[in-house]
Amino acid sequence: MLELDAAATLGFVVDRRRRQDVAAAEELRAVAHWADLHRLAAGEVLGAVEPETANQLCRRGLLGEDLTIAGVERELRLSGQGAFLVEEFAVAEVAAALGMTESAGRGYVGQAVELRDRLPRLWGRVMSGELPAWKARQVAEQTIPLSSDAAGYVDAQLAGFAHKISFGRILACVEAAALRHDPDLAAERARQAAEKRGVWVEDRIDGTSEINAVTGTPDARAFDAALNHVATALNLLGDGDSRDVRRAKAIGVLADPQYALDLTTSSGDGTRTAALHQQGRRPQAIAGPVVHIHLHTAAVAGVQVGAAAVVAVGEVARVDGVGPRSTEAIKQWLATLAPGAVVKVTPVVDLSERISVDAYEIPDRLRRQVEERDHSCRFPWCGRRGGFDVDHIDAFVPRDDGGPPGQTNTHNLARLCRFHHRVKTHSRWSYVRRRDGVLVWTSPLGRTYTVDESGTSPATEQPRTLPA
Numbered sequence: 001m002l003e004l005d006a007a008a009t010l011g012f013v014v015d016r017r018r019r020q021d022v023a024a025a026e027e028l029r030a031v032a033h034w035a036d037l038h039r040l041a042a043g044e045v046l047g048a049v050e051p052e053t054a055n056q057l058c059r060r061g062l063l064g065e066d067l068t069i070a071g072v073e074r075e076l077r078l079s080g081q082g083a084f085l086v087e088e089f090a091v092a093e094v095a096a097a098l099g100m101t102e103s104a105g106r107g108y109v110g111q112a113v114e115l116r117d118r119l120p121r122l123w124g125r126v127m128s129g130e131l132p133a134w135k136a137r138q139v140a141e142q143t144i145p146l147s148s149d150a151a152g153y154v155d156a157q158l159a160g161f162a163h164k165i166s167f168g169r170i171l172a173c174v175e176a177a178a179l180r181h182d183p184d185l186a187a188e189r190a191r192q193a194a195e196k197r198g199v200w201v202e203d204r205i206d207g208t209s210e211i212n213a214v215t216g217t218p219d220a221r222a223f224d225a226a227l228n229h230v231a232t233a234l235n236l237l238g239d240g241d242s243r244d245v246r247r248a249k250a251i252g253v254l255a256d257p258q259y260a261l262d263l264t265t266s267s268g269d270g271t272r273t274a275a276l277h278q279q280g281r282r283p284q285a286i287a288g289p290v291v292h293i294h295l296h297t298a299a300v301a302g303v304q305v306g307a308a309a310v311v312a313v314g315e316v317a318r319v320d321g322v323g324p325r326s327t328e329a330i331k332q333w334l335a336t337l338a339p340g341a342v343v344k345v346t347p348v349v350d351l352s353e354r355i356s357v358d359a360y361e362i363p364d365r366l367r368r369q370v371e372e373r374d375h376s377c378r379f380p381w382c383g384r385r386g387g388f389d390v391d392h393i394d395a396f397v398p399r400d401d402g403g404p405p406g407q408t409n410t411h412n413l414a415r416l417c418r419f420h421h422r423v424k425t426h427s428r429w430s431y432v433r434r435r436d437g438v439l440v441w442t443s444p445l446g447r448t449y450t451v452d453e454s455g456t457s458p459a460t461e462q463p464r465t466l467p468a
Contacts, residue, residue: 007445024133025126031094032112038090086113107141114140118151121159131163138167142174150181164455166383169376211251226254233263356409360396370413373453379420380441380449380456389421390414393433414439 002009086109095105115123115136122139125131139158143151154177162170178186199213215223230250231243239246254260355366362370370390377384393412397403411433416424423429428444439451450457 010445010447018129021132022129025129028112028115028126028133028137031109032116034094035086035109035113038087039085108137110144111137111140114144114151118148119143119155121155122162125159125163135162135167135170139170139174142171143177145185146174146178147182147185150177150185153177153181161454164457166376166381166455168383168385169455226250226260230254230260230263237263354410356406358399358405359408360392360398362390362408362413366408366410366413369410370415373410374415376415377417377420378414378439378451379416379423380451380458382417382420384417387418388415389418391416391421391424393431393439 002012004012091105091109092102094109095102098105098108100108115126119136119140122131122136126133126136139154139162143154146154154174157173157177158170175186178189193214194216197214197216199211199215202210202212204210213220213223227247227250230253231246234241234246234249234253235243239249241249253263353369355363355369357363357366367390371388374388375385376382377388390413392407393414394407396407399405414431414433424431429441431439431441433439437452441449441451443449447458
């Protein structure tokens with residue numbers, strides 16, 4: 001048993017995690033060195049292949065996936081553009097030694113080489129112990145398909161704060177790099193993704209089935225909104241099951257269009273829904289979702305107006321709850337837009353302006369400013385996007401109770417996901433905003449964290465050790 005109090009125990013756990021990170025960094029460096037020991041010049045392999053085949057393979061640049069001549073050891077390009085090739089059979093050696101599948105071994109070696117040779121800044125962070133190896137490897141996996149310029153952009157953008165942000169924000173940076181430096185790849189990815197849409201149903205032995213779907217974002221938003229409408233209506237009609245169970249039931253309701261039409265209403269007024277249902281009257285159809293796209297006015301090259309959608313045509317847009325997207329993806333959305341869906345363009349909001357009101361309620365203009373500034377939950381390490389609560393950092397005190405004017409203002413508001421809003425409200429977690437805009441959080445055990453637009457910086461403390 002550890003004879004430590006809560007704070008000391010947590011410190012001990014953190015120290016052991018840091019030791020694991022150091023060991024993982026050393027292992028990663030050794031894997032990259034192992035790849036160096038098994039570098040392979042193209043000519044060494046191609047000597048065993050007929051010249052015509054060799055020429056074709058050279059032109060393709062990636063030989064391992066296409067060379068099928070029996071008995072020939074293939075060369076593998078495991079990392080990105082400009083990286084060296086590795087002996088194929090040697091990968092099996094390292095994979096077996098580490099208890100990995102051959103494909104997992106390929107990925108590990110490729111990520112190590114990618115980090116060291118194409119993401120040197122991130123590599124340096126890993127070697128210095130500032131960035132966990134697992135997180136850096138995830139970045140490398142995403143940059144392998146990118147051009148050298150795009151990979152360099154990711155390296156430069158993330159090196160200073162990859163250790164401070166969630167993996168979701170890291171992926172967003174990689175996507176932004178593809179949009180900026182490799183727009184053809186981004187467009188091709190959008191086209192390929194559209195071709196992979198589908199719905200799959202797997203029956204289980206317990207009487208339930210699992211549904212997996214890949215579809216366009218507007219269609220997904222429409223489906224999600226429809227599930228919420230039906231689940232709410234079922235609850236108001238007396239269904240006491242949890243929201244998730246009611247959403248599952250809603251799939252069956254939506255499978256019967258007439259039943260869904262009779263049960264739901266676009267107004268969101270559940271009482272009216274129940275009354276109409278009891279009277280046998282038909283309510284209005286479910287309203288389609290609204291997808292908000294944010295563009296700087298300078299990026300708008302023109303506007304297309306259709307019967308069901310409005311969208312600006314530019315190079316890159318940011319979509320609420322989704323992140324940056326190429327216009328190729330947006331065009332694909334418009335091509336198969338869900339009935340009733342609307343795509344709206346919102347100009348970029350001035351984040352430097354200080355907006356202040358006396359009321360507790362947050363006006364739309366101030367809410368939009370906070371939403372533009374805080375793209376994810378502002379609790380330490382939380383990367384949740386989507387639905388948020390806008391929290392008063394210093395609790396609002398009504399003027400009649402002696403509260404100061406202008407408490408609802410740019411400086412005193414932050415976006416929190418529902419869970420972390422509850423944590424802040426009902427526990428001893430607290431936070432303040434400094435003059436420079438940085439949020440400083442304090443945990444119940446007194447550990448402090450700073451959160452800004454670059455991510456989270458953890459508390460610093462002396463390593464803990466087991467008592468003698």
